[in-house]
Each structure stands twice: as structure tokens, then as C-alpha cells.
Amino acid sequence: MTDPDVQDHPVSSDSLLKLDNVVKAFTSRRGDVVRAVDRVTLEIREGESLGLVGESGSGKSTTGRLALRLLSPTSGTIYFRGQNAAGFRGADLLAFRRQAQIIFQDPFSSLNPRMRVRQILTEPLVIHGLARGREREEVMGLLDMVGLRPEYADRYPFQFSGGQRQRISIARALALRPRLMIADEPVSSLDVSVQAQIINLMRDLQAQHRMAMLFISHNLAVVRHLCQRTAVMRGGQIVEEGPTEELFRNPQHEYTRLLLDSILTPEPARYRDARTEDGGRRTEDGG
Amino acid sequence: MLTVSDLSVGFPKDGELTPAVENVSFEVGAGETLAIVGESGCGKTVTGLSLIGLTPPPGQVTSGRVMLDDLDLLRCRGRAWEAIRGRQIGMIFQDPLTALDPVYTAGEQIAEGLRFHLKMRGAEAWKQALASMADVGIPDPPSRSRLYPHQLSGGMRQRVMIAAAIALKPRLLIADEPTTALDVTVQLQIIELLQALQREHGMGLIIITHDLGVVARIAHRVAVMYAGQIVEQGDVQTVLETPAHPYTAGLVAAIPRVDSVSDRLATIEGTVPAPGNYPPGCRFRPRCPRAAAGCELPQELRPLLDGRTVRCLYPRTDRTMEIRSEKTEVES
Numbered sequence: 276m277t278d279p280d281v282q283d284h285p286v287s288s289d290s291l292l293k294l295d296n297v298v299k300a301f302t303s304r305r306g307d308v309v310r311a312v313d314r315v316t317l318e319i320r321e322g323e324s325l326g327l328v329g330e331s332g333s334g335k336s337t338t339g340r341l342a343l344r345l346l347s348p349t350s351g352t353i354y355f356r357g358q359n360a361a362g363f364r365g366a367d368l369l370a371f372r373r374q375a376q377i378i379f380q381d382p383f384s385s386l387n388p389r390m391r392v393r394q395i396l397t398e399p400l401v402i403h404g405l406a407r408g409r410e411r412e413e414v415m416g417l418l419d420m421v422g423l424r425p426e427y428a429d430r431y432p433f434q435f436s437g438g439q440r441q442r443i444s445i446a447r448a449l450a451l452r453p454r455l456m457i458a459d460e461p462v463s464s465l466d467v468s469v470q471a472q473i474i475n476l477m478r479d480l481q482a483q484h485r486m487a488m489l490f491i492s493h494n495l496a497v498v499r500h501l502c503q504r505t506a507v508m509r510g511g512q513i514v515e516e517g518p519t520e521e522l523f524r525n526p527q528h529e530y531t532r533l534l535l536d537s538i539l540t541p542e543p544a545r546y547r548d549a550r551t552e553d554g555g556r557r558t559e560d561g562g
Numbered sequence: 563m564l565t566v567s568d569l570s571v572g573f574p575k576d577g578e579l580t581p582a583v584e585n586v587s588f589e590v591g592a593g594e595t596l597a598i599v600g601e602s603g604c605g606k607t608v609t610g611l612s613l614i615g616l617t618p619p620p621g622q623v624t625s626g627r628v629m630l631d632d633l634d635l636l637r638c639r640g641r642a643w644e645a646i647r648g649r650q651i652g653m654i655f656q657d658p659l660t661a662l663d664p665v666y667t668a669g670e671q672i673a674e675g676l677r678f679h680l681k682m683r684g685a686e687a688w689k690q691a692l693a694s695m696a697d698v699g700i701p702d703p704p705s706r707s708r709l710y711p712h713q714l715s716g717g718m719r720q721r722v723m724i725a726a727a728i729a730l731k732p733r734l735l736i737a738d739e740p741t742t743a744l745d746v747t748v749q750l751q752i753i754e755l756l757q758a759l760q761r762e763h764g765m766g767l768i769i770i771t772h773d774l775g776v777v778a779r780i781a782h783r784v785a786v787m788y789a790g791q792i793v794e795q796g797d798v799q800t801v802l803e804t805p806a807h808p809y810t811a812g813l814v815a816a817i818p819r820v821d822s823v824s825d826r827l828a829t830i831e832g833t834v835p836a837p838g839n840y841p842p843g844c845r846f847r848p849r850c851p852r853a854a855a856g857c858e859l860p861q862e863l864r865p866l867l868d869g870r871t872v873r874c875l876y877p878r879t880d881r882t883m884e885i886r887s888e889k890t891e892v893e894s
Contacts, residue, residue: 332715466601467772467817471817471818474818474827475827496819500823538775539749540775540820541777542803543799543803550779
């Protein structure tokens with residue numbers, strides 16, 4: 276367990292993003308102050324994938340938006356490559372935005388319905404003045420990277436399934452070759468079989484591009500599959516953080532254990548006692 | 563208790579009825595849990611709604627029988643449903659925001675059912691409503707009961723709807739993705755509550771879900787649906803541990819496990835076909851790693867020796883046959 280009051284890592288040389296004692300407080304209409312993010316300290320190194328898990332209302336999405344500077348912290352500091360992100364203005368801010376991209380949960384509301392895929396994928400390049408005159412090749416390269424056919428470039432978002440749209444969102448985020456990808460529940464709205472396709476894709480892309488990733492999810496199994504390190508959030512605070520394998524094998528915090536114990540796996544034998552005791556009219560011997 | 567035979571539901575399209583659910587048959591006994599599983603668009607929700615006469619328009623039941631003991635539910639009309647819905651058969655809908663009435667508080671919606679179906683008096687109904695809210699883990703029922711649906715979070719709304727359904731202690735409960743919107747810790751609490759109702763009142767349960775973890779925990783039997791048809795049905799342990807249909811096998815293999823890590827997850831190529839676009843013959847054939855001669859013909863559900871039924875010409879009959887772990891490919 277970490278104690279954010281005492282902890283004070285120096286920013287290491289390969290640190291890409293560091294949140295240092297970050298607080299984000301919101302005030303309700305009635306005047307109550309809620310600390311959605313409460314003294315969070317987190318560090319992501321170049322090329323590393325960090326899973327941020329927690330239940331609804333734990334503050335994990337707010338943390339993601341803070342990391343991307345879509346929200347400003349109430350107190351605390353966010354460093355990107357050792358520089359205070361709060362100070363980014365003009366060209367610095369543009370450079371930061373180029374290096375940090377996000378994928379949202381809902382692939383239906385995060386793509387502009389009036390743009391063709393080609394425009395969706397070239398818009399970031401145009402904004403950042405990149406790939407001028409090579410847009411066509413870029414679009415084809417991106418589509419190929421996420422496993423979509425070249426002819427899809429001229430279609431609109433409504434012509435695609437949820438999984439395909441999430442591939443388009445990933446391609447758009449990759450267009451700028453970011454150093455940091457923030458993914459906020461990117462597979463939660465997808466069917467199981469499609470979810471597996473997208474998880475495999477994200478795993479491949481993260482490795483190929485040596486891109487750092489902050490993967491926000493309520494699904495611990497997905498995080499275990501994708502992330503090298505995992506942080507567990509509850510009530511705005513990080514309650515436990517560590518290498519994924521260690522954290523899952525030997526959880527230290529009571530809440531991490533509760534979360535892990537609550538996960539249901541598709542193995543009926545594991546729950547045989549819980550099921551039959553509950554009055555099932557199973558007359559056959561359970562195997 | 564409930565026997566469904568050859569239920570089919572169609573939706574009009576280009577002047578014809580396109581089948582969305584085809585020849586679905588199953589039974590649920592007292593205290594028993596049947597899980598209907600499948601991905602979006604497979605017809606599982608339409609099946610559940612059709613059992614209680616709520617086929618979403620313009621869809622209509624085109625054939626089949628739904629018997630609740632001796633009562634033929636498909637012949638039920640109008641006010642006859644009032645004695646069945648709620649009290650005999652409860653329903654938990656997938657979307658609490660549309661299932662709850664926006665102009666009544668949470669407590670009023672639960673108490674209304676108690677007054678109407680169980681003829682409780684005002685104060686008694688209100689007291690029972692608060693008790694049901696506590697049962698589903700809603701903190702501080704006296705104050706939450708006075709909030710309107712829009713003032714509650716998604717998870718809270720879901721729990722209000724569950725409380726309204728179980729307060730009536732129905733003989734059979736149809737629950738459509740009852741825990742999908744809930745956090746894992748709350749999910750377990752709801753499942754245990756449903757099981758307690760089964761133990762105490764012998765409630766039958768049909769749970770409609772895509773979550774095979776939930777199925778493993780609660781269901782005695784499972785029916786796997788694909789493209790409007792049941793493709794495999796049997797004892798939960800038989801079906802999930804040694805799936806015979808390649809679709810079931812693919813679904814089970816595609817789930818990332820919390821207790822083990824593999825390099826790649828197995829995937830099922832492509833996507834679920836929409837009603838009206840079902841391929842001829844076996845509907846899973848275009849995505850099937852085992853498709854071979856004969857699969858271009860429609861397949862019947864056939865019994866296997868272990869008691870399950872499966873709709874496949876080449877069912878997997880021993881656990882050594884593995885579904886190939888496919889490289890991620892284009893969905894088309």
C-alpha cells in the first residue's frame with residue numbers, strides 16, 4: 276500500500292508521465308466538495324503499460340482526463356517528460372497533445388458521423404501540419420495497422436460495427452505516433468469475441484510502437500492480460516500499485532483482494548457448491 | 563413450471579417477416595436457473611420479452627407455445643396479463659432508465675407493485691419497499707427512496723428495478739443482463755440475493771446475459787444462442803467445460819481470465835450477422851474454423867450422449883480438440 280502523503284519519487288530519467296500528489300475536487304450545486312481524485316501519485320515510463328482499475332466512481336476516468344490535461348488539477352503537479360504540464364502553452368501544448376492521445380469507451384459517440392474515415396484519420400495530421408501530401412499513404416498505412424480494408428477509407432462511421440469503429444478510433448489515435456496512449460474502457464462496450472480481437476490488437480500495437488499506455492478499466496482480467504503494472508483505485512485514491520503479476524498473485528490491500536475475489540470466471544466447477552446449495556433441482560450427480 | 567416449445571418471432575422487413583428468433587425450446591423448473599447466453603443481436607432479449615407478451619413492435623410471435631404450468635401464455639390478452647406479470651413472472655429489464663417511470667420516486671415505483679399485486683396498504687407497502695431496497699444493497703433506503711430515477715446513478719437505478727421485481731416474490735423471474743451495469747462487488751451481492759430467493763421460495767430464474775462468468779456462478783443449465791437459434795443447450799458444466807459447438811468453444815476461449823495469462827486471446831473472426839442477413843445453411847459457417855462439407859445445409863439441434871443438444875454437423879466431442887487461436891483479422 277502506498278501512502279501518498281509520504282511518497283516522493285524523483286522523476287526518473289525515462290519517466291514519460293508523472294502525477295505527483297494530484298487532487299481534483301468538484302463542487303456540487305449544493306456546495307459540497309468532492310475529491311474525485313485524492314492525492315494520486317502515479318508514474319508511467321516510456322513504453323510501459325499501466326492498468327488503472329477500480330469500480331464506478333473510483334476516480335479512474337478523472338485521473339485519465341487529468342493526465343491528458345483535459346482537466347486541470349486542483350492541486351499537485353503533472354509532469355510530462357519531466358516538464359510541468361500545467362505550464363504548456365501554444366507550441367508546447369500542441370506538442371504535448373501530439374504525443375498524448377486517447378481512445379474512449381463508446382465507439383458510437385467518439386467519431387464524427389459526418390466525416391468519412393479518411394477525414395477522421397487525416398484530421399489530426401492536418402491540425403499538427405504533418406504528412407502533407409502523403410495523407411493518402413498515411414490513411415492506408417493506418418487502416419492496415421488496425422486490420423481494416425483500404426476501401427473502408429471512403430465510408431462513414433455508421434457503416435461499421437462497434438468493433439470496427441473502435442479500430443478506427445485506435446487508428447486515429449495512432450496517426451500522430453503518440454508516446455502515450457490513454458485508453459478509457461476501450462473494450463467495455465464490445466461483444467466478447469470482438470473484445471478479444473481489440474485486446475490482441477492493442478497488445479500488438481503497444482509492443483510494436485513501444486508506446487506507453489494508461490489503460491483504464493473495471494475489468495481486471497483485461498488489465499492482467501494487457502498491462503505490465505497495475506494500480507487499484509478506490510474513492511479517489513490509489514490503494515495498491517505494483518507489477519501486474521505480483522499484484523494479482525499476491526494482493527496486499529484488502530480492497531484488491533475483495534475485487535479479485537468478486538470476479539466470476541467461466542468455470543462452473545468452481546461454483547458447484549454455491550449453485551447446488553441454492554435449491555437447483557439437479558438430480559444428477561454433478562460430475 | 564415454464565415450458566417453451568418452438569417459439570419463433572419475426573420482424574416485418576420488405577413485406578415479409580424476417581425471423582429474429584427461430585424454434586427456441588427450453589424448460590425451467592422451480593428453484594432452477596436457466597441461462598440464455600449469446601452476443602448482441604442473437605435474439606436472447608427478444609426471446610425473454612416474448613415470453614411475457616412484450617415482443618418489441620413491430621415484431622410478432624409467429625409460432626410456438628409458452629406454457630406456465632397449464633396456462634398458455636401466448637393466448638393471454640390484455641388484462642389477463644395483470645395477474646401474471648409481476649406476481650407470477652417478474653422481469654428485470656436491460657435498461658433501467660426506460661423501465662422506470664421518470665415522474666415517480668424510486669420508493670413509489672416499488673410500493674406501487676406491492677399495492678397493486680399483493681394488495682398491501684400504503685404504510686405496509688412503503689415499509690416493504692424500503693426493505694427490498696436494503697436487500698439489493700441500496701445504502702440509506704429512507705432517503706434514496708425519495709429520489710427520482712434521474713437523480714440516481716446507473717447502478718442504483720438497476721438495483722431499484724431489481725428491488726421492484728423481487729419485492730413481489732414472483733414464481734419465475736426473467737432477468738435480462740441484471741448485473742452488467744453493476745460493479746463486480748455489487749454483482750456478487752445481487753446474485754447471492756437471487757439465489758436466496760430461489761432457496762426460500764423455489765423461484766425459477768431465466769438469466770439472459772453475455773457474461774459466462776455470471777452463467778458459471780448461477781446457472782444450472784445454459785442455452786447458447788447464435789443468430790436467432792439455440793446452438794447448444796445442456797448442463798452448465800458440460801457446456802462450458804467441454805463446449806461441443808464451435809461458437810460456444812470460441813466464446814469460452816475469447817474471455818481473458820483473471821487467473822492466467824496467455825500471449826494471445828483466441829478470437830472468432832468476423833461479426834454476428836444481423837436478422838435478415840443470416841447466411842444459408844449453418845449460420846455460424848462463415849466464421850467457423852471447422853466448417854466443412856455439409857455445413858451449407860441448415861442444421862437441426864441434435865442430442866449428444868451426455869444429455870446436451872447441439873446444432874452442429876461436426877460437434878467437438880472431446881476436450882483435446884482446440885479451437886485455433888486466430889490472428890486478429892478484419893471483421894466483415
